Amino acid sequence: MTILAxxxxxxxxxxxxxxxxxxxxxxxIELYTNSWHKHNQYLKFKEFIxxxxxxxxxxxxxxDMVQRPLQIMTNSENLSLIEFIxxxxxxxxxxxxxxxxRLEDYIGExxxxxxxxxxxxxxxxxxxxxxxxxxxxxxxxxxNPLTADCATFASDLxxxxxxxxxxxxxxxxxxxxxxxxxxxxxxxxxxxISFAEMLVCKxxxxxxxxxxxxxxxxxxxxxxxxxxxGQGELSFDTYIKADY
Numbered sequence: 001m002t003i004l005a006x007x008x009x010x011x012x013x014x015x016x017x018x019x020x021x022x023x024x025x026x027x028x029i030e031l032y033t034n035s036w037h038k039h040n041q042y043l044k045f046k047e048f049i050x051x052x053x054x055x056x057x058x059x060x061x062x063x064d065m066v067q068r069p070l071q072i073m074t075n076s077e078n079l080s081l082i083e084f085i086x087x088x089x090x091x092x093x094x095x096x097x098x099x100x101x102r103l104e105d106y107i108g109e110x111x112x113x114x115x116x117x118x119x120x121x122x123x124x125x126x127x128x129x130x131x132x133x134x135x136x137x138x139x140x141x142x143x144n145p146l147t148a149d150c151a152t153f154a155s156d157l158x159x160x161x162x163x164x165x166x167x168x169x170x171x172x173x174x175x176x177x178x179x180x181x182x183x184x185x186x187x188x189x190x191x192x193i194s195f196a197e198m199l200v201c202k203x204x205x206x207x208x209x210x211x212x213x214x215x216x217x218x219x220x221x222x223x224x225x226x227x228x229x230g231q232g233e234l235s236f237d238t239y240i241k242a243d244y
Contacts, residue, residue, distance in 0.1 A: 008057040010065065017065075019048070019058055026051070031066065036148040037140075040071040040240065050080045055088030063244035070241040071144060075234070082237070090239040093143045093217075097225055098234040100211045103204050108227035111194065113202040120159040128161045128173050129154035132183050139218045143238060158182050162202075164195045174199055179207035181224070188219045196224050 009020040017029045027048030034042060043062075063070060072090060074081050086092075118124035133150045140146055146153070158180075163173035172186035172195035181199070186192030203210045214221035 006054055006057075008054050008061065010058075010061050012065070016046075017062065021051070021054060029062070034144075036146060036153070037144040038147040039069065040144045041066045041068040043070055043072050045072075045081065050084035052084055052087040055084050059085075059088040059090070059241055063241065067244055069144075069244065072239045074237055074239070076237050082239075085239050085241075088241065089243065090241045092237050093240045094238040095216045096236045096238070097214045097216075098211075098236070099214065099225060099228060099230075100209050100232070101228045102209050105228045105231050106200060106204065107229055108193070108197045108200060111197045111201050113198045115162045115164060115195070115198055115202065118161045118163065124163065124170065125159075125161055126154075127170060128163065128175070128185070129157055131170070131173075132157070132175065132185050135185055135218075135220075136183075139215070143217060143240065162199055164191075164198075166191065172196075176203070179203060179210045181210065181212035184212075184220050184224055186220050186223075188223060192220055192223055193227075196227060200224075200227060 007022050009023070011018045011020070015031045017031060019026050019029065028046045029048070030044040030046060032042045032044065034040075059070065070090070072081075072085055076082075076095065116124075118128070130150060133153045136153070137146050158175045158177035160176050161173050162176055163170050165171060172184075172192045174184045174196075175182040176199075181203075184192075184196065186195060200210065212221075212224065214225040216222060
């Protein structure tokens with residue numbers, strides 16, 4: 001009995017790569033870029049048949065083609081995709097948690113708010129923009145380095161910042177838009193936790209829910225996450241294949 005070899009072939013059409021196995025189409029992969037993170041090549045699968053036995057060959061050919069690290073983001077529960085890409089040499093480099101919490105999910109201390117506030121256009125807001133930019137650069141450089149400059153990064157930040165000072169310096173702060181906490185900054189110690197508890201209590205007095213994202217590469221964001229039970233949270237994974 002003759003056993004046919006599994007031959008993988010890729011065909012490109014602009015930003016789409018069609019994958020064939022023994023001349024049978026098994027799906028396509030969209031190539032796209034992120035203007036803030038230009039180092040990696042982002043991939044998105046479309047109507048794909050995941051066969052782990054051929055994944056190494058698919059990604060070897062794709063890496064040879066684009067000559068850049070490959071990046072895929074997916075819901076943590078997408079097990080068929082995760083099995084396929086890990087068999088092809090991808091490793092999970094970041095987990096992002098999406099939190100939408102109610103008061104009953106909060107397990108921190110109840111604190112009265114003594115927070116300061118600054119708005120876009122004020123010197124304190126500008127300082128917070130620079131500090132969070134530097135923190136973001138540091139926490140994400142091992143995953144996909146930030147290529148946007150500070151002004152571009154700051155243009156997407158909320159106008160409102162709540163902050164706390166220690167010895168005349170801003171020690172902790174959060175960019176906030178209505179009930180969403182966009183970015184947080186602070187030392188990974190009890191001073192940030194007390195700030196976060198004051199912020200959460202303030203927002204919970206104004207809104208039925210609060211929401212935020214926490215990347216596991218950002219210790220401060222994970223401290224904020226730890227103030228909640230985790231009930232109903234979603235998580236999304238970033239997978240990287242660095243060799244090419």
